[in-house]
Amino acid sequence: MTAPVMKNDRLTVTIEDLTHDGNGVAKVDGYPLFIAGALPQELVQVHVLKVLKNYGFAKVLEILEPSADRVIAPCDYFVQCGGCQLQHLSYEGQLKWKQRMVENVMKRLGKIDAPVLPVKGMDEPWHYRNKSQIPFAQGEIAPIAGFYKTKSHTIVDMERCLIQTAEADVIMADFKRELTALGIRPYNEEAHKGMLRHVVIRKGRTTNEVMVVVVTTARKFPQAEATVAKIRELVPNVTSIVQNINPNKTNVIFGDETVTLWGKDVIEDTIGDVRFEISARSFYQVNPIQTEVLYKQALDYAQLTGNERVIDAYCGIGTISLFLAKKAKHVMGVEIVPQAIEDAKRNAELNGFTNTYFEAGPAEEIIPRWYKEGKEADVLVVDPPRKGCDEALLNTIIEQKPKRVVYVSCNPATLARDLRILEDGGYQTQEIQPVDMFPHSTHCEAVALLELAL
Numbered sequence: 052m053t054a055p056v057m058k059n060d061r062l063t064v065t066i067e068d069l070t071h072d073g074n075g076v077a078k079v080d081g082y083p084l085f086i087a088g089a090l091p092q093e094l095v096q097v098h099v100l101k102v103l104k105n106y107g108f109a110k111v112l113e114i115l116e117p118s119a120d121r122v123i124a125p126c127d128y129f130v131q132c133g134g135c136q137l138q139h140l141s142y143e144g145q146l147k148w149k150q151r152m153v154e155n156v157m158k159r160l161g162k163i164d165a166p167v168l169p170v171k172g173m174d175e176p177w178h179y180r181n182k183s184q185i186p187f188a189q190g191e192i193a194p195i196a197g198f199y200k201t202k203s204h205t206i207v208d209m210e211r212c213l214i215q216t217a218e219a220d221v222i223m224a225d226f227k228r229e230l231t232a233l234g235i236r237p238y239n240e241e242a243h244k245g246m247l248r249h250v251v252i253r254k255g256r257t258t259n260e261v262m263v264v265v266v267t268t269a270r271k272f273p274q275a276e277a278t279v280a281k282i283r284e285l286v287p288n289v290t291s292i293v294q295n296i297n298p299n300k301t302n303v304i305f306g307d308e309t310v311t312l313w314g315k316d317v318i319e320d321t322i323g324d325v326r327f328e329i330s331a332r333s334f335y336q337v338n339p340i341q342t343e344v345l346y347k348q349a350l351d352y353a354q355l356t357g358n359e360r361v362i363d364a365y366c367g368i369g370t371i372s373l374f375l376a377k378k379a380k381h382v383m384g385v386e387i388v389p390q391a392i393e394d395a396k397r398n399a400e401l402n403g404f405t406n407t408y409f410e411a412g413p414a415e416e417i418i419p420r421w422y423k424e425g426k427e428a429d430v431l432v433v434d435p436p437r438k439g440c441d442e443a444l445l446n447t448i449i450e451q452k453p454k455r456v457v458y459v460s461c462n463p464a465t466l467a468r469d470l471r472i473l474e475d476g477g478y479q480t481q482e483i484q485p486v487d488m489f490p491h492s493t494h495c496e497a498v499a500l501l502e503l504a505l
């Protein structure tokens with residue numbers, strides 16, 4: 052097919068949808084044009100920038116009819132920073148779009164007809180992130196710190212971020228200004244020189260405890276003492292200051308070695324009434340308010356009466372397992388990262404649970420073995436990474452037929468694919484509840500309830 056548009060054409064188009072990057076999509080005789088900054092239902096005049104065989108790119112010249120949901124993005128860095136994609140869409144508009152998106156993906160990719168409920172959003176969708184990973188670099192005149200531009204490693208020098216904590220703002224703005232006086236050189240990625248790579252800030256929402264992790268290129272950090280004093284002065288509620296050493300030429304933030312410079316090795320937080328210890332590198336959901344909403348939904352769908360044996364696959368540090376353990380007879384969690392399983396065991400102990408069991412390994416291997424050993428489940432919860440469940444695990448579910456499956460998903464496309472496999476294997480999807488874990492981004496989490504069809 053030849054594209055119906057040419058480079059430098061000026062056209063008037065109606066935006067039909069948004070991509071996962073938050074770009075508007077318009078169709079010209081079926082040919083998709085991606086248009087940054089444009090929103091669904093808008094009539095826009097665009098300038099075509101690039102024409103490829105199956106799709107093209109254009110930029111907005113004028114918005115002729117703006118969407119009723121368009122707002123002025125409240126963050127000054129929105130256009131440059133790659134962190135948020137949807138700040139120009141009202142929060143209500145974002146939630147409506149996410150529900151429609153999940154619905155479309157279910158129908159289109161999975162032929163799943165179960166109702167997709169309205170997205171559970173936040174009352175106050177700002178400053179929700181409990182963790183910020185801030186890269187530092189040397190700017191032309193002074194050190195810079197902020198977040199990366201979309202799909203790049205160029206830092207947008209920032210003073211604040213509307214989705215992170217006040218403590219992280221202080222590190223981004225005030226600590227940055229102290230670096231020169233402290234004698235700390237930020238890392239230069241290209242030259243592989245300098246000391247300070249990232250500062251990671253984590254906060255326990257309910258405890259107010261803060262951990263600051265200073266990621267350096269070398270173990271030898273002569274400014275350690277002065278850095279601790281400065282951070283304690285700037286962030287009075289800090290309870291843990293940690294150095295992580297990453298000497299490698301890599302995009303990965305953390306290195307293998309971690310030493311506590313001051314205070315405790317961990318911070319604590321609670322979700323519902325379950326307490327968690329979080330160390331510098333352990334996985335922990337970044338939006339604690341919505342995590343509780345998500346886990347409550349999983350708990351609701353599990354419909355526990357106290358007699359059920361539950362398996363939590365892809366359990367991470369056991370957050371969902373512990374949330375369910377109160378209402379279940381027994382919970383067994385499996386997770387591929389051994390360190391996370393150690394955390395899960397410690398957290399189970401910290402909360403006094405005696406009806407939980409955790410094992411490290413691939414869910415698709417461990418769960419079939421459990422079944423062989425007679426360790427069966429009435430309810431199976433899965434919370435896989437973006438690529439979805441391993442097919443071997445789905446086959447085990449279909450063979451073993453737990454009466455209920457609760458599927459927690461961070462990627463609607465793989466959710467739709469896996470629900471189709473489970474439906475073909477004898478399950479019926481009852482309902483899908485999306486939960487907004489990442490306001491102002493295009494990501495959408497969803498929980499699905501499946502029951503064995505009669």
Ligand code: SAH
Nearest residue numbers: 365366367370386387388413414434435436
């Ligand atoms: N349920 C947890 C974590 C979900 S994230 C929470 O809510 O906090 C998905 C998890 O799946 C990650 O911790 C990842 O390490 C783990 N994982 C990835 N592949 C896996 C596999 N094949 N078997 C078991 N766990 C796996």
